[in-house]
Amino acid sequence: MRQEPNHNIIFPINLITYTSTDVLKSEHVFLTAESYIDIASISVVPRTTGGQVYNYLPFSALSDTAKLYNDLRWNIIRPQGFEAVMRARCSQGIQVQEYHGNFCKRIPTDIDLPAIDCDKAIMVSLKHDDKLPDGSEFAFQRALLYTTMYGQRRIRVTTLSLSVTSMLSSLFRVADLDAQFTSMLKQGMHRFLKAPCSYFLWDRIVSFTWSLQLRLAVHPLHFFKSGNKL
The missing domain is CATH 2.60.40.1670 (beta-sandwich domain of Sec23/24)
Structure with missing residues (x-):
């Protein structure tokens, strides 16, 4: 009887550098599972070691193999x-x-x-x-x-x-709205992960960030003149 291959595999790629006193290791994790994985818990190690999590959930051997190969290859040969x-x-x-x-x-x-x-x-x-x-x-x-x-x-x-x-006119000529929105989103996610939060509050956070991005993109000067604060 032919046995089907098991694709529920986690590929850890460890980039190790040595010093005279200890070992510094940056860990990159490749998730190729077909079922649920606790990515939040797994990502703690890559996040604190300068690594990265590559998620292919749900993994398909037909459509994701080339992407996995390219990501793995670039992870090794990149500067x-x-x-x-x-x-x-x-x-x-x-x-x-x-x-x-x-x-x-x-x-x-x-x-x-x-x-x-x-x-x-x-x-x-x-x-x-x-x-x-x-x-x-x-x-x-x-x-x-x-x-x-x-x-x-x-x-x-x-x-x-x-x-x-x-002067707001001088500010908006050189302001990077994409960087500002990314900064706000990262700070919000950082606070969200540290404190318990209901699904309703999370939905409000997502709705607010998308609404804010739209208002800044369409009428940035009017947004600040109306007394709103970031």
């Missing part, structure tokens, strides 16, 4: 760095409030990334604790220390200087 440490800082009057993304945070000012690749993004929330003079220049800087695939230790620094303005 990436190891043992990375990142810090963001800014001018006086503004401070870093929180980091969002897949990483490990051992000290308040830095984030640790066992592996960092070209598909990863880290969101940094800023807040101002002092009055910002109109027309002044403020600088933001991000420094990333990492090891290349060839074993070279490098540091990459990115600096951005912006002008302070109190």
